[in-house]
Amino acid sequence: MKDPSAPAPHAPASFADIRQRIAKIPRVDIAIKNTPLQEMPNLARHLGGPRIFIKRDDLTGVALGGNKLRNLEFRLARTMSEKPDVVIVGLDLQSNSARQTVGACNKLGLDTILVLEGTRPDVVQGNLLIDYLLGAEIHFARDRHEQRSLLDSLAADCRAKGRRVHILNDNPMFDVASALAYIETLMEMQDQLQTAGVKPTAFYMSSSGKGAAGFEIARKLFGGFAIHSVTATSEFDVPSRTAGIANQTCEALGLDLRLTPSDITNFGGFVGARYGVPSDAGNEATRLFARHEGIILDPIYTGKAAAGMIAHIRENRFSRDDVLVFVHTGGSPAVFTWNQLWTGGASHRP
Ligand SMILES: Cc1ncc(COP(=O)(O)O)c(C=O)c1O
Incomplete structure (x- = not known):
């Protein structure tokens, strides 16, 4: 040591x-x-x-x-430079980061779409419950591969509807x-x-x-x-x-x-x-x-x-x-x- x-x-x-x-x-x-x-x-x-x-x-x-709110000050400043109206992020099913990201985006007036790795449990609890309460649109992916393709297809759908999308996983910060x-x-x-x-x-x-x-x-x-x-x-x-x-x-x-x-x-x-x-x-x-x-x-x-x-x-x-x-x-x-x-x-x- x-x-x-x-x-x-x-x-x-x-x-x-x-x-x-x-x-x-x-x-x-x-x-x-x-x-x-x-x-x-x-x-x-x-x-x-x-x-x-x-x-x-x-x-x-x-x-x-939690710790992520401090990080989100820098991550989302980068995000805001692209002037999006919706943030899409792929994280784990019970991610603390997901919960804090949705809360922070709400404060900034941004909608959030979560693509969470895992299946929706029968009883929704913990971070996932708070994600719903915060109003995120939530999708579930079987694995990282499916998560990535969902991130891209949801982003494409949003763009087709005229929305300005930022995929947080690709944020250089x-x-x-x-x-x-x-x-x-x-x-x-x-x-x-x-x-x-x-x-x-x-x-x-x-x-x-x-x-x-x-x-x-x-x-x-x-x-x-x-x-x-x-x-x-x-x-x-x-x-x-x-x-x-x-x-x-x-x-x-x-x-x-x-x-x-x-x-x-x-x-x-x-x-x-x-x-x-x-x-x-x-x-x-x-x-x-x-x-x-x-x-x-x-x-x-x-x-x-x-x-x-x-x-x-x-x-x-x-x-x-x-x-x-x-x-x-x-x-x-x-x-x-x-x-x-x-x-x-x-x-x-x-
Ligand atoms: C409660 C908590 N502590 C610690 C960490 C680890 O943070 P990092 O590896 O980003 O330093 C996380 C990551 O999600 C977390 O949710």
């Missing part, structure tokens, strides 16, 4: 310089930013390890919140937007931690590359802390993907900085059976956050990332003088999809 106290491996950068560079990139105002950073003393006491803080990026304000947003989030957290008089040892976050790319750029630029991203999928080689997105983002910012896969600390051991299926460790972490701190995670992304952090604390990787920051990236509507996980078992604190 990297030494978190190591200085910035790149020439030191100032927050002001990086903020100025980000400010040159087109953006629309959608998310509530400066989300709270809170200490979790009960959970820390229960685990008997370091101090733990949580960044409440589940409270970004639109359609039940798709990945870079997330990295930009999370460089900014990291600076925001550092300001909040400094106000609290606290120096972080490591940040934990669920990411399969996009948000982590932003955090890893910030680590290279500012130094003094470790980034521990935890992936919820085995679909990608996450370190290569993260470094690739980080490098596109550095280019977009005009930064003379490049990352390689060896720069990335990503933990792939907490996926469980596979993407989209809860794991015992993730469910335990979700219960611990709920019962000790009243914070609702989700069993697909944040619960698994929290399981990674908890496992590392239990392995005594940190001392009581260390400070961990867990970034809650949202996703809590999934607890309703997996309702049977929470109703059985002990009603007291585990």
